Amino acid sequence: MRSKIFHEFEEHLPFTALASLIAVIIMAFLLMKTNLISYVTSAFWVFHPAHVFFSAIVSAAIFYKYRSKFWLALISSMLIAVIIGSLSDVIFPYIGSLLFKIPISFELPALEFPIIIFGVAFLGSLLGIASKFTKFPHFLHVLISLLASLLYIFAYSTSLGLATYIAIFIITTISVVIPCCLSDIVFPIIFSGKNKKEEVSRR
DSSP states (O other), rough: OOHHHHHHHHHHHHHHHHHHHHHHHHHHHHHHSSSSSHHHHHHHHHHHHHHHHHHHHHHHHHHHHOOHHHHHHHHHHHHHHHHHHHHIIIIIHHHHHHHHOOOOOOOOHHHHHHHHHHHHHHHHHHHHHHHHOOOOHHHHHHHHHHHHHHHHHHHBBBBHHHHHHHHHHHHHHHHEEEHHIIIIIHHHHHHHHHHHHHHHHHH
16 A cells, blocks of 8 residues: 555656646746736635645545445545645645745734635535545646645745745645645545455455
8 A cells, every 4th residue: 555655656756847837837927927917816815725625525435435424524525635735735835935035924814714725625625525526637626726735925025036936836735735635635535445445454
């Protein structure tokens, strides 16, 4: 199982890095040519809840598929979606920015607006349990997470330049590939493995 997980990380890292590079270049070009900085914060507040929502759908569907307990699936998927979304979109970008000495303020939506964030997680979890939809395209999850983490840095940092853009590329790549692969790849592998072991033990 461990080798399979590492293989999936190796497969997804180049795609995530390329997508992150393209996104940073486009964002840098737009900010240099136009005055879009005032819209960046608003955009973050669209993509972050969307990330939590879709993450909750997949997490709930996976949990309910292998553990058919409604409340366990609902609560677990809500917490995972909020934690994964916060790590990917806020906490990792914030820590990365500090490590690269990019001035940035800490804004955690799950604490500042819990009704919104946990509300979309709740709706997503219900939809996941009802639909059993586990096949949300990984590249769309990566794209939403990438835009959310990228927008967070641009919205709440106060220093932008060539060195900063290079740092942002590294930060967003790491911020996206680890949480998204955990959510979409590692958790399903772990739960499917546990389910197979339980089936064998019952025979």
